[in-house]
Amino acid sequence: MGLPAELRPVELLPGLIHYPGYLDGPARCRLAADLAARLADAPPYRPRMPRTGRPFSVTMSNCGALGWVSDRSGYRYQAHHPETGKPWPAIPDLALRAWDDLSGYPALPEACLVNLYDADARMGLHQDRDEAALDAPVLSLSLGASALFRYGGPNRSNPTRSVRLHAGDALIMGGAARLIHHGIDRILPPAPDLLDSAEPGPGFLPQDGRCNLTLRRVTRPGDAPTA
Ligand code: MD3
Numbered sequence: 690m691g692l693p694a695e696l697r698p699v700e701l702l703p704g705l706i707h708y709p710g711y712l713d714g715p716a717r718c719r720l721a722a723d724l725a726a727r728l729a730d731a732p733p734y735r736p737r738m739p740r741t742g743r744p745f746s747v748t749m750s751n752c753g754a755l756g757w758v759s760d761r762s763g764y765r766y767q768a769h770h771p772e773t774g775k776p777w778p779a780i781p782d783l784a785l786r787a788w789d790d791l792s793g794y795p796a797l798p799e800a801c802l803v804n805l806y807d808a809d810a811r812m813g814l815h816q817d818r819d820e821a822a823l824d825a826p827v828l829s830l831s832l833g834a835s836a837l838f839r840y841g842g843p844n845r846s847n848p849t850r851s852v853r854l855h856a857g858d859a860l861i862m863g864g865a866a867r868l869i870h871h872g873i874d875r876i877l878p879p880a881p882d883l884l885d886s887a888e889p890g891p892g893f894l895p896q897d898g899r900c901n902l903t904l905r906r907v908t909r910p911g912d913a914p915t916a
């Protein structure tokens with residue numbers, strides 16, 4: 690017996706592990722409710738690309754001691770919301786538990802980036818390398834609409850593949866996969882056969898929208914925090 694086939698972890702690449710349906714319905718519901726409260730305190734805002742100032746198609750917020758932000762001056766981690774100036778709210782407990790369960794990393798995550806996609810939003814192919822703790826994996830949790838996730842290799846020219854990410858899926862990117870290129874090609878429309886049983890939206894998501902949480906260790910454990 691063991692796990693049903695659709696719940697078995699799949700190693701997409703060495704270090705890139707997909708856990709389909711990692712969060713069950715009640716867990717997704719609780720995480721969404723937690724998140725709704727956090728986002729009331731730290732409202733999603735629309736980041737801009739460095740230099741050009743071009744707006745992202747996703748909106749973002751963060752939880753945790755440090756949040757990832759982007760504006761005309763660049764990408765960085767900072768302790769305060771760029772619009773309210775307030776510290777980011779705490780990382781939802783369920784997300785911390787998932788980190789404990791899946792990361793294998795001996796320190797807590799410091800950042801939980803919240804990406805909100807409407808049906809037309811996407812995220813171009815990029816690497817995550819703004820963290821000093823590149824020995825720590827990145828953990829992603831998906832809520833809401835499904836998405837087509839694309840992943841390649843450490844060089845932009847490496848071949849890419851894609852996989853669908855659904856609500857409740859977890860993805861861990863560590864080791865050899867930590868610096869691979871990746872992105873979200875598109876948000877998928879709700880499956881017609883599931884329309885009746887579709888989960889009620891968590892409130893903060895637009896119709897047919899998607900939410901992704903990425904948990905990261907930013908500083909190397911033991912390093913003095915920077916001002
Ligand atoms: C592979 N987010 O926030 S999560 C991001 O669904 C980001 O919102 C996407 O890429 C999203 O930076 C993809 C999956 C993911 C996250 C981080 C990774 C894959 C990764 C870091 C390294 C390699």
Ligand code: FE
Binds near residue numbers: 815816817
């Ligand atoms: Fe990324």
